[in-house]
Amino acid sequence: MxxxxxxxxxxxxxxxxxxxxxxxxxxxxxxxxxxxxxxxxxxxxxxxxxxxxxxxxxxxxxxxxxxxxxxxxxxxxxxxxxxxxxxxxxxxxxxxxxxxxxxxxxxxxxxxxxxxxxxxxxxxxDEFTGFDVFGEAGSPVWHELNTRSYSAALDFYTEVFGWKPVVLSDTEDFRYSTIGAEGEMVTGVFDAAEHLPDSVPSHWQLYLGVPDVHAAVTTVTELGGTVVREPWTAEFGTFALVTDPTGALFVLGSVDEPLPEEKNIDDAGEEDADLPIG
CATH class of the missing domain: 3.10.180.10 (2,3-Dihydroxybiphenyl 1,2-Dioxygenase, domain 1)
Incomplete structure (x- = not known):
């Protein structure tokens, strides 16, 4: 779109x-x-x-x-x-x-x-406004802030950028909010404090769309990239955590299934709780 x-x-x-x-x-x-x-x-x-x-x-x-x-x-x-x-x-x-x-x-x-x-x-x-498509194969489909200080992050972006977070889940095991206009959520904020390895700081993570995640993962390895986490499927889509040949991390996301904001919160918490982010 x-x-x-x-x-x-x-x-x-x-x-x-x-x-x-x-x-x-x-x-x-x-x-x-x-x-x-x-x-x-x-x-x-x-x-x-x-x-x-x-x-x-x-x-x-x-x-x-x-x-x-x-x-x-x-x-x-x-x-x-x-x-x-x-x-x-x-x-x-x-x-x-x-x-x-x-x-x-x-x-x-x-x-x-x-x-x-x-x-x-x-x-x-000025003359350049940014990406021209979103949510399609070959384009960004999601942006996610994986933060070690969830409340502080929400406070900061709300104060500086006028965010109006929509809370999807607020439990000890899974805290997640989304950002964006109604019907056009484009960003997620994940409380990753208990899930990130000690060596991995808070970071923004890019999701790029593909029509077939499993096929794309095969191509990643053929081109010299690394699969950090093999494809997994949730109610909201199929994903894989990968790097390019020099180690830049991103997520492959399917474009033929619902986007993250449409997921079932209970299922999302179970899936994301052990996501090897970073």
Whole structure:
């Protein structure tokens, strides 16, 4: 479906990959999802835009030489004023990893780390508004914040980005809320404090849609990626946790079954409680 542009303020509008091996990542994602890749040229630092047909779906750029940061996907939240958003986020306890910067005529961005330790970006659109499709094969189908401090995370994003969380479950075993306009939920917040390995911090996680998760998992391994968790099926779809060849983590999600917000809460708690996130 078309991306919900009218409801994006404070919601995910883009995701891009920071990779240590641009050619290898380009081959992996174009073959896995059938994307095409367009290089922006020197003016924009050779930033790569992935497209599904004519629709922009994700981006990619190279790690700085000598960087010790792990390869990872970053989720960007839409804002009307990047500088104001950074000021508000800093006041609410966030760290600023990259100060606001203008990206040509495309827009203005910044990179933050929320008070629970999860990095994310903010994007103030000018000519570029973000991904053009959502919920289809070859496009983002969900964004999820897996946090070690659930209440603090909800308070932060509510204060800074105007979120209005919808609680799906609030038990000791499973706490989860969704974010988005009615009928267009696009983001989840999971209390992962008891489920993340000690070495894994809070983080945003990208879900990318495929028509057949089992077939996609086979392709992931053929292309040099890793299957962290084999496909599992719940009432709300089929999923697999995988990495690309250099270790960037993402989730494959089926597009022919209900999205996460439509799941049965009891079943969701049972499924997600042992999800090896990260």
């Amino acid at each position: 078309p991306a919900p542009h009218a409801n994006r303020t404070g919601q995910p509008c883009w995701a891009d990959l920071m990779t240590s091996d641009l050619p290898r990542a380009r081959e992996f994602y174009t073959r896995l999802f059938g994307w095409t890749a367009s290089d922006s040229g020197l003016e924009y630092g050779n930033y790569v835009t992935f497209r599904k047909g004519d629709a922009d779906v994700a981006g990619m750029s190279s790690q700085e030489p000598g960087s010790r940061l792990p390869d990872a996907w970053t989720t960007y939240l839409s804002v009307t004023d990047a500088d104001a958003a950074v000021t508000a986020a800093r006041a609410a306890g966030a760290d600023v990893l990259a100060e606001p910067m203008t990206v040509g005529t495309m827009g203005r961005m910044a990179i933050l780390m929320d008070p629970t330790g999860a990095p994310f970006g903010v994007w103030q659109a």
